[in-house]
Amino acid sequence: MNAMSVPVATPDRPVNGVAFTVVIVLFLVVAVVGFLAARWRAGEKSGLHSLDEWGLGGRGFGTWVTWFLLGGDLYTAYTFVAVPAAMWATGAVSGFFAVPYTIVLYPIVFVLMSRLWSVSHRHGFVTPADFVGGRYGSRVLTVAVAVTGIVATMPYIALQLVGIKAVLTVLGLGSAENALLTDLPLIVAFVVLAAYTYTSGLRAPALIAVVKDLLIYLAVIVAVIYLPIKFGGWDSIFGAAQQKLTAVSPATGKPAGVFIPGASSYSAYWTLALGSALALFMYPHSITGVLATKSRNTIRKNAAVLPLYSLMLGFLALLGYVAISAGTKPIDLNGTVNPQLVVPQLFLDHFPAWFAGIALAAIAIGALVPAAIMSIAAANLFTRNIYRDLIRPTADPRQEAKVSKIASLVVKFGALVFVIGMDQSAAINMQLLGGIWILQTFPAIVAGLYTRWFHRWALFAGWAAGILYGTIAAYNVVNPATKAHFGGSVAAIPGTDIQVYIAIVAFVINILVAVILTLVFRAMKMADGRDITRESDYGADEHDPKVAEIERAYPLSESGDALG
Amino acid sequence: MSSADMPTSPEGPARPDVPTDHDMPTRSPAKPAPYVIAGILLAIAIVVPLFVPSYSSDSPRLAGIPFFYWYQMLWVPITAGLVGISYQVVVREDRRRRDAIRGGVGQGEVR
Numbered sequence: 051m052n053a054m055s056v057p058v059a060t061p062d063r064p065v066n067g068v069a070f071t072v073v074i075v076l077f078l079v080v081a082v083v084g085f086l087a088a089r090w091r092a093g094e095k096s097g098l099h100s101l102d103e104w105g106l107g108g109r110g111f112g113t114w115v116t117w118f119l120l121g122g123d124l125y126t127a128y129t130f131v132a133v134p135a136a137m138w139a140t141g142a143v144s145g146f147f148a149v150p151y152t153i154v155l156y157p158i159v160f161v162l163m164s165r166l167w168s169v170s171h172r173h174g175f176v177t178p179a180d181f182v183g184g185r186y187g188s189r190v191l192t193v194a195v196a197v198t199g200i201v202a203t204m205p206y207i208a209l210q211l212v213g214i215k216a217v218l219t220v221l222g223l224g225s226a227e228n229a230l231l232t233d234l235p236l237i238v239a240f241v242v243l244a245a246y247t248y249t250s251g252l253r254a255p256a257l258i259a260v261v262k263d264l265l266i267y268l269a270v271i272v273a274v275i276y277l278p279i280k281f282g283g284w285d286s287i288f289g290a291a292q293q294k295l296t297a298v299s300p301a302t303g304k305p306a307g308v309f310i311p312g313a314s315s316y317s318a319y320w321t322l323a324l325g326s327a328l329a330l331f332m333y334p335h336s337i338t339g340v341l342a343t344k345s346r347n348t349i350r351k352n353a354a355v356l357p358l359y360s361l362m363l364g365f366l367a368l369l370g371y372v373a374i375s376a377g378t379k380p381i382d383l384n385g386t387v388n389p390q391l392v393v394p395q396l397f398l399d400h401f402p403a404w405f406a407g408i409a410l411a412a413i414a415i416g417a418l419v420p421a422a423i424m425s426i427a428a429a430n431l432f433t434r435n436i437y438r439d440l441i442r443p444t445a446d447p448r449q450e451a452k453v454s455k456i457a458s459l460v461v462k463f464g465a466l467v468f469v470i471g472m473d474q475s476a477a478i479n480m481q482l483l484g485g486i487w488i489l490q491t492f493p494a495i496v497a498g499l500y501t502r503w504f505h506r507w508a509l510f511a512g513w514a515a516g517i518l519y520g521t522i523a524a525y526n527v528v529n530p531a532t533k534a535h536f537g538g539s540v541a542a543i544p545g546t547d548i549q550v551y552i553a554i555v556a557f558v559i560n561i562l563v564a565v566i567l568t569l570v571f572r573a574m575k576m577a578d579g580r581d582i583t584r585e586s587d588y589g590a591d592e593h594d595p596k597v598a599e600i601e602r603a604y605p606l607s608e609s610g611d612a613l614g
Numbered sequence: 615m616s617s618a619d620m621p622t623s624p625e626g627p628a629r630p631d632v633p634t635d636h637d638m639p640t641r642s643p644a645k646p647a648p649y650v651i652a653g654i655l656l657a658i659a660i661v662v663p664l665f666v667p668s669y670s671s672d673s674p675r676l677a678g679i680p681f682f683y684w685y686q687m688l689w690v691p692i693t694a695g696l697v698g699i700s701y702q703v704v705v706r707e708d709r710r711r712r713d714a715i716r717g718g719v720g721q722g723e724v725r
Binding site: 286587 | 705
């Protein structure tokens, strides 16, 4: 192809020089922060040569750092792009459920996560699968949890790239004719990300998250005050949204979307919110954020202050309606309508170029933070539960850190290939499945925090049944317009016409199988695995010694630098 | 679990920085009341925002925003408050249980 004749952008999308410069500058600032993060609170003796240091930031993050880290980790760039996009396209049920989802999330986190923190602190667990292994002594169950975590995380990373891509497209980078040129900025961004994640580990996203969160709060607060004034107040914005969403589409004979859910959508709405909330902290990247905190109560305190992000997400969702009222046209490079461009386009259309640049940079950087944490979390799972447990049981901390660093590169490269090589909808479908799958690890992880009643093989069978049902049910959802499979995450409960989130039905099947088979296996007196945890572990705090220290010091010596 | 509120260790209370046997409890037995209170508050924060029929209506609007939208966003600060109260209640009981087992070593400690 003749490079000279290919413009940097299609003629209708000129490169916005000012906004682009702002994005580049902020990206460079973030890259410098990412590399410098290696020296932040680094242990002088050990460097970053263990998973505790590289993969969990030294296990010493306090309330503030955790607030920024988890805020950047859970409220991802894809959320910022996809939630308003869903509001713009189909309204409340597929978009605004994110608000109750991120409300009910925090009571659940409050109850569960401090117990997981305590037992992990006592035993040095780095991943959720480490805990399952320690609790049930079942290699099969451990690997099932680890593989589910890795597989569910990969498309999630890919979607962060989709978020960056939306920003780059709106900025005017890329062309319909030259795919390589389109993807080049994305590749550069990801190589830089991979480099500082490799050198700094979890410290890099923790510091960058501070920059990202401040930028995104600034952008959303300004937009939510300024735009409604510009477009005649919320009254007329909601008027425009209601008109668009309740208009009957000639193609399907149904309304375009849902403005306020009717009785038939109630079950879909609340099961989507609850199922997503139960699933979110089963994702390895969320648990990485929890285990990186320095005390048992850090995560509980954060459960009370993290909801501020949910408020921001709610307003961001409403920007989807603002875009309806503003008549935003999210036209992709190939001329089709792409709802995911709605929010970046809205900022570019109605703000000075420099401020739009800040908002777009916030979204792009917002993709880098979770992408880094997710790749670290997936790499830790691979290292601890596949490499160490299955391949090389004698691996020392230094080797583990080395393997994990390389695995994080592989994971990111895989996500990049996924987004560049495959259709974008493949990543979205996989992410949809990932949400269903990850919830199937809930019984093994959460029940284990409270009881050893469940049999390990019953939990495994429940997991398998849930995954099987969820995958088949999701495949059978056909998009009415395009006739494609994996058309959504809501389906009727088998034998009824009550529409619910597929993950919830799979979850119920999972638990039923686990309960019934536990009774059967116990009656058969099938062998139970070894449990290395004790009741005391689940309430331990940061002042209680770790088990390794107890074993080293007792009964030979009565003192020792347990908390060194 | 023993029903005693105070630990009855023959050698006296263990110091928190001295490693002890793995089976040694890290906290003394719980009083149920704080956990029941926190449980109720957290259950409210989960169940009420998921009860869709209670808020699926357009009116009353607030500054032009339909009830459905502003009511759910109102629950964000309410949940934060309920979780915050639960935190105070649970952490206080937690501290009492630890102090009881550590012989009051960490009593003056406020975090």
